[in-house]
Amino acid sequence: MPDLVEEHVPGSCQACGKSLAQIASQGYHKRQLTDLPAPSSLLFHEYRVMVKQYSCGHKNAREFPPEANAPVQYGHRIKSHVSYLHHWQLIPIGRTAEL
Numbered sequence: 001m002p003d004l005v006e007e008h009v010p011g012s013c014q015a016c017g018k019s020l021a022q023i024a025s026q027g028y029h030k031r032q033l034t035d036l037p038a039p040s041s042l043l044f045h046e047y048r049v050m051v052k053q054y055s056c057g058h059k060n061a062r063e064f065p066p067e068a069n070a071p072v073q074y075g076h077r078i079k080s081h082v083s084y085l086h087h088w089q090l091i092p093i094g095r096t097a098e099l
Helices: 076-088 093-098
Strands: 004-008 025-038 041-053 059-061 072-074
Touching: 025 059, 025 076, 072 076, 076 093
Parallel strands: 004 041, 025 072
Antiparallel strands: 025 041, 041 059
16 A cells, blocks of 8 residues: 555546546556655655546546656665665675665
């Protein structure tokens, strides 16, 4: 279960430009980012891009944020921490993965 959920809702139809404010969502696509908010726990941040279809038949969805470029990935803080442990503290990659 994600700790944070951020919804990205399309405002207007990409095909005809009409407002989607009163159109019900047909679901969403999601991507998750796992990161370190504090030294002792993980923070799970889920991005949801709502899908709406206007009466013209076109399905609309906004783009995911640049940091959410795959269904599940690590955030910049956890990547920095792993890089620090491996390159600066010289912890072998196998031991870093165990950590």
